[in-house]
Amino acid sequence: MPSFLDQPLLGNPVRNYLILVMVLLLVFSVKRYLSRGIAAIGFRLLKRWSPQIERKELAQLLIRPLEYFLLLLAFMLTIDHFRFPPELDVTIYNQLTLKRLTGILLEIAFCICVIWILLRFIDFIALILEKQAHLTPDMTDNQFVVFFRDFFKAIIFIMGAVVLIRVLFGPDLVNKLVTGLGIGAAALALAAKESIENLIGSFIIFFDKPFRVGDFVKVDAYQGTVEKIGLRSTRIRTLEKTFVTVPNKKMVDSILDNLSLRTQxxxxxxxxxxxxxxxxxxxxxxxxxxxxxxxxxxxxxxxxxxxxxxxxxxxxxxxxxxxxxxxxxxxxxxxxxxxxxxxxxxxxxxxxxxxxxxx
The missing domain is CATH 3.30.70.360 (Alpha-Beta Plaits)
Structure with missing residues (x-):
């Protein structure tokens, strides 16, 4: 006679459910320590490039996403040994079944965790560069940090969006999108003309350095202190203490007077x-x-x-x-x-x- 642990429950023995619960409880109880250990390893690898960085700064950025990642990873590895109950494998919409929907949701959650970790890692690299920039009197280094962070975050978001589209709609749609981009590149470029021009303008500002963060500039009817240079626009704090957002294309194309560079x-x-x-x-x-x-x-x-x-x-x-x-x-x-x-x-x-x- 089979024991209680071998009794079937929704197509799987009770033993499997107990193992799943025990694994999740174990990972939940040690996830913070595991996250701190992973963060400590990363800290030792990066410490040589920035002695000023502190371990708690990396821990504050990475521990939370790592905890969710480890918990989700343990759940996915354990649930992989389960057989989806046939009685629950119902069709929800069209050809989408509950089994397929569950798999999609798990993949989406996994992708979000990975993207979250990558974004936090970029923040940490930016923090290292920021501390290095504070050691030099040149404000260009601080400007580079902001540009680096925003640029690579944008790349991560784009790649993450492509992966999520692949998970939701399958690789065929991604292939069609890539093919469509080749065919409709001109139309896409025309639609995103201003965004591309602003992005190019940010590169020109960074490499040509007509102004920097903290400079007092005058462009068209606006006059004030540059507070941030982003991928799309530049933020200026005017004399009236208003916050003006000027597209980078306009900052590059307009006649700009950098009053901070005057000698008299x-x-x-x-x-x-x-x-x-x-x-x-x-x-x-x-x-x-x-x-x-x-x-x-x-x-x-x-x-x-x-x-x-x-x-x-x-x-x-x-x-x-x-x-x-x-x-x-x-x-x-x-x-x-x-x-x-x-x-x-x-x-x-x-x-x-x-x-x-x-x-």
């Missing part, structure tokens, strides 16, 4: 003085402005202060000077100091100001 700041002013101003007073004003600029340590030599032109009702005084790169409030304070000094000179000589133009 130029100020051009035109004072229109009344024609009632005596020549002696006008000369003293010009000499006073020259002395004012010359005594300021932030103003570079080579400034220009002269009587540029005169019109029917005004004398045109031209003031052009360059300063060192001074940002924010310090630059505003410098301009204020010079402007107040000019006003005091005009008041001291009794010269009336008709109009001021700042370029």
């Amino acid at each position: 700041q130029r100020v051009a002013m035109h004072l229109e003085l009344s024609t009632e101003t005596p020549a002696g007073s006008l000369l003293k004003v010009l000499q006073g402005i020259q002395q004012l600029l010359g005594n300021n340590s932030n103003v570079l030599p080579g400034f220009t202060v002269n009587l540029h032109d005169f019109h029917k009702d005004t004398y045109l005084v031209q003031i052009i000077y360059n300063t060192y790169i001074i940002e924010g409030n310090q630059y505003a304070a410098l301009r204020e100091t010079i402007n107040l000094g000019i006003i005091r000179l005009l008041e001291a000589e009794g010269v009336k100001l008709a109009k001021v133009t700042v370029g």
Whole structure:
């Protein structure tokens, strides 16, 4: 007489179900330790390239997907020894049976786990590169890390999508898609024209380096700090603190002014003085402005202060000077100091100001 363990249950002996439960319980209880062990092995292999990296950083990225992967792998290996119950192998839709649906769901779950692990591994490689980039003053390295991460993640997503299509619809559909891509490549390229142009633009930005993350740029009507350079677009934080997304194609094709690369700041002013101003007073004003600029340590030599032109009702005084790169409030304070000094000179000589133009 067969024992209880040999009794059939849904086409399989009870022993198989007990083995399945025991294996799953065992893997569930040790999955964290196994995941930590796998992560530790990977950490030892990668430690030589980045001594600054810590084991917990790799563990935080990989442990969760590895746990699900090990649990799913144990389930799939164990269930492979089961015979699908004939009474449950019913047709759900068209020619899709419950047995086939179960297999598809398991394959999809397995693919998702693998994709998840690969994405986390890319994040870890990007973390290593980011730590290396922080050791150098060049912001190009930081820009490369973002580009590397986004680019390879996009490749993983595309490959994962192809694999999932193959699992869901079979290899025939994938072959047809590949054949169709060869036939309809022109139509596909036309439909994805802007996306391809933006992708090419990101490569141009990366290799040509017209700007970097952290640079203050002006493109068309937008002016602000570059916060991120992606595969499709560049994000700029404007002076109004808004977040503008500009396609990379536009960043490449437009006239872009990288204000962070300027070596000096130029100020051009035109004072229109009344024609009632005596020549002696006008000369003293010009000499006073020259002395004012010359005594300021932030103003570079080579400034220009002269009587540029005169019109029917005004004398045109031209003031052009360059300063060192001074940002924010310090630059505003410098301009204020010079402007107040000019006003005091005009008041001291009794010269009336008709109009001021700042370029």
